Amino acid sequence: MHFKHLIVTAAAAASLIGTSAALAHTRLETSSPQANSMVSPAPAQLRLQFSDPLELPFSKIKLVDEHGAVLTPSKIEVDPANPKALVAAMPALHAGAYRVQWSTVTRDGHKVKGEFGFRVK
Template structure:
């Protein structure tokens, strides 16, 4: 094998490894309520579905009102039938804007967090 072929083989191997690592992170697939949604009625729960299995001990949903005050929620639950989904029941919400903040860890140890807003009319 000449030097050029060795360099090409190493480049392909490193590129494949990088692509696999980039795909290894948990990503949110769907959210209820949806990000930036305008709701006519307050939701009863927040439900987040991810592309990978979640680690329950490291999965959490928090909710903040328009004044950045945290709203007390019961413990975040991982769906036993679908361990890619976490949810939290909500108290009665008034009209206004809300911020959902979530954090989780996949079974392979990658920590991920995110946030989005929704509005209740």
């Protein structure tokens, strides 16, 4: 009887591990420019690579300079060759610090957002 209880407990624990992996939310995997990097020259585009395919109509990118001015990309699109990559054409950037603020919805309906900084030399 004790052995049977142990097997049921182990099976329940294994199913929870599988469930938590399946319920994991989309995350930003990489970016260009990279978070906390110093770049030169200023990037003409920003690329965000996620762990899951994205829904463009619900994706936003905002760039804020060190003075608090908001710079809006001229164009944001999902990379036609990679549905997990969001690409934004950036306005001309001068030397200084910038914060990238992003939000998106994945094809499974999860909304995710985040931010990171980088500097232009």
